[in-house]
Amino acid sequence: MIRLEHVTKVYGETVAVNDLSIEIEKGEVCILIGPSGCGKTTTLRVTNRLLEPTSGHIFIDGRDICQIRPERLRRSIGYAIQSVGLFPHLTVAANIATVPELLHWGKDDIARRVEELLILVGLNPVEYAWKYPSQLSGGEAQRIGVARALAADPPILLMDEPFGAVDPLTRERLQAQFIRIQQELKKTVIMVTHDLDEAIRLADRIAIMELGRLVQYDTPETILSRPANKFVHDFVGTDRALKRLSRIGIGNFIRPCPSVKTSDSIKEVAAAIGSRRSVWVVNDEGRPIGWIDQSRLSESVTARETIFSGDIHEIALTNQATLREALSRMLGQGFKSIPVVDDKARLIGEITLHDVEAATADGEA
Amino acid sequence: MKEHRMRRWVLLALFSGLFIAVISSTGLWETTLRFLFPQESQVLHPRASLIVLVMEHLSLVAISSSLTILIGLPIGIWVTRPGGRNFLPLVTDLTSFGQTFPPVAVLALAVPMLGFGLPPTIAALFLYGLLPVVRNTIAGLSAVPPGSLETAYGMGMSQWQALFRVEIPLSARIILAGVRTSVVINIGTAMIGAVIGAGGLGSPIIAGLVQDNLAFILEGAIPAAMLAILADQLLANIEGSFAYPGQSP
Ligand SMILES: Nc1ncnc2c1ncn2[C@@H]1O[C@H](COP(=O)(O)OP(=O)(O)O)[C@@H](O)[C@H]1O
Ligand SMILES: [Mg+2]
Numbered sequence: 001m002i003r004l005e006h007v008t009k010v011y012g013e014t015v016a017v018n019d020l021s022i023e024i025e026k027g028e029v030c031i032l033i034g035p036s037g038c039g040k041t042t043t044l045r046v047t048n049r050l051l052e053p054t055s056g057h058i059f060i061d062g063r064d065i066c067q068i069r070p071e072r073l074r075r076s077i078g079y080a081i082q083s084v085g086l087f088p089h090l091t092v093a094a095n096i097a098t099v100p101e102l103l104h105w106g107k108d109d110i111a112r113r114v115e116e117l118l119i120l121v122g123l124n125p126v127e128y129a130w131k132y133p134s135q136l137s138g139g140e141a142q143r144i145g146v147a148r149a150l151a152a153d154p155p156i157l158l159m160d161e162p163f164g165a166v167d168p169l170t171r172e173r174l175q176a177q178f179i180r181i182q183q184e185l186k187k188t189v190i191m192v193t194h195d196l197d198e199a200i201r202l203a204d205r206i207a208i209m210e211l212g213r214l215v216q217y218d219t220p221e222t223i224l225s226r227p228a229n230k231f232v233h234d235f236v237g238t239d240r241a242l243k244r245l246s247r248i249g250i251g252n253f254i255r256p257c258p259s260v261k262t263s264d265s266i267k268e269v270a271a272a273i274g275s276r277r278s279v280w281v282v283n284d285e286g287r288p289i290g291w292i293d294q295s296r297l298s299e300s301v302t303a304r305e306t307i308f309s310g311d312i313h314e315i316a317l318t319n320q321a322t323l324r325e326a327l328s329r330m331l332g333q334g335f336k337s338i339p340v341v342d343d344k345a346r347l348i349g350e351i352t353l354h355d356v357e358a359a360t361a362d363g364e365a
Numbered sequence: 366m367k368e369h370r371m372r373r374w375v376l377l378a379l380f381s382g383l384f385i386a387v388i389s390s391t392g393l394w395e396t397t398l399r400f401l402f403p404q405e406s407q408v409l410h411p412r413a414s415l416i417v418l419v420m421e422h423l424s425l426v427a428i429s430s431s432l433t434i435l436i437g438l439p440i441g442i443w444v445t446r447p448g449g450r451n452f453l454p455l456v457t458d459l460t461s462f463g464q465t466f467p468p469v470a471v472l473a474l475a476v477p478m479l480g481f482g483l484p485p486t487i488a489a490l491f492l493y494g495l496l497p498v499v500r501n502t503i504a505g506l507s508a509v510p511p512g513s514l515e516t517a518y519g520m521g522m523s524q525w526q527a528l529f530r531v532e533i534p535l536s537a538r539i540i541l542a543g544v545r546t547s548v549v550i551n552i553g554t555a556m557i558g559a560v561i562g563a564g565g566l567g568s569p570i571i572a573g574l575v576q577d578n579l580a581f582i583l584e585g586a587i588p589a590a591m592l593a594i595l596a597d598q599l600l601a602n603i604e605g606s607f608a609y610p611g612q613s614p
Contacts, residue, residue, distance in 0.1 A: 048519060050515075050518060050519060070521075071521045071522070071523050072521070073521075074518070074519060074520060074521035075520065075521035076521075079516060079519035079520055080516075081512060081515060081516060081519070083510075083511075083512035083515075084512060084516075085510070085512035085513050085514075085515055085516030085517075085519075086513070086516075087513050087516075087517075087531055087535070088510070088513070088535065088609060088611060088612065089534045089535055089607075089609045089612075090609075098520055098522075099520050099521060102520070102521055102522065102526065132609055132610040132611055133611065134609075134610050134611020134612075135610055135611065145516075148516075148520075149520075158519075
């Protein structure tokens, strides 16, 4: 657990951080967000004593960090930054091994750990361990940066815009990976970002800062539904309802739905559709491969002849998706419902536009 | 990449062999120079054999360049640390001044204090070679990417660990380029040692100039040129061994 008490950092005339008090629970992701220059980076850097606060105290697990030698403190806190800061003269493996080496781990332990971490961040150890940073893409470098921060298994991670310098698609992937890793490792994380969508997606709590002050510190849901003041309200923007959808998993909204096979007769298809507009078609493994519209029923005799087969991978969602993704699929494809599949791509139900609208309305109330 | 470097070391070894063969074959020198300059009564400097002259020259360069590196490197490191940063402009000015000062003038000033022979020559060579080493050390250390430094400290390296694990390896090539310039300059400048009796390859050259004997001049100039090429290549190869993929050349 991390606690900042009345932390102030002054640079000459500038008050970079102004009387900031904040508490981060163990295993939670706290995201600092706010306009450029509001003191996010400074807050992060006083937490591992890269900077000393002008006044105030910081406690980690109840212990004032000014009593811990800076080097020792920092070796127990993972640190990853936007410019990644990989050492260009060292291989990926040697970069990841930095902190374990500072802690004098044995050679074999280090080698094992490097391999483990590369696998954790989704990079093949055989292929990547001996590469140099200049031989990596931006996204790969960011992942190595995260792996390096995790190397000595620190309970705390500080991350300054860790996904800032990559293209939107890569960023999306890195965020998904971060969520997966965090679910597994349960680190206490303070992350800085200037991307509200990223904050809403990743944070347990969001700390909104303005001119060095903490303006609101709350769960993303609360920030979106009850902004503390006009600044937060404007910062959050007018599409709050939409943003909130990205916090809600589709799990609770999946409805069972009928499905037919290509071998089914038109009669069976008609029975399955009932009063619906269409029905999903699955193959023998139960994976969706297309759909049949009610309007086409009269024209044919077997399901095979009436099926619309789209690229089902672009339509179906997995059960880990959010309502926002569901809505965006529906709008993109012009569908009123979207099939949901399990991790083996088998149809488990569908999610309807009606339910998404209802969820949005709930939040507004 | 590796093969290319290997080839350069082999070439260097071959060239070194050639150099040793050249300076140790007194007979060959004698015959060639006699053939070229039949009018001279003497074609080889009488004071010492070529090998001895080369050794004298090498020790002048070795001592002064070692001093330059041993003192220049720490100075360059010190003025890029928080504690020494205030001295950065002063040090830069002083070392540039050291180089604009003609080495002969340093000699003239040093002789009254240090006497004749080795000490004043070493002092002059040391001062003269300091600038490239200090300048490149400062340039190299300042060019270390701020992100690398930030994460080095952020992950818990001490000042020394950051220096030796990150800053020096990252700036090694630039620093060594300064050392190379300094040593090569020194090999040429060491000629002036002969003026005040420090020996070296300057002896036959000065004698040749005084006595108007071109054979003497060649006896000093050719090995000195070869020595400079050799040192240049040796240091370039060492420099190359610090290269890593993606480094700006
Ligand atoms: N080393 C420094 N010297 C002087 N001012 C600084 C320094 N570092 C940061 N600042 C100032 O402190 C404020 C907060 O900076 P920072 O924490 O980097 O903001 P953020 O990360 O939110 O963009 C800014 O106004 C910045 O100009
Ligand atoms: Mg910042």
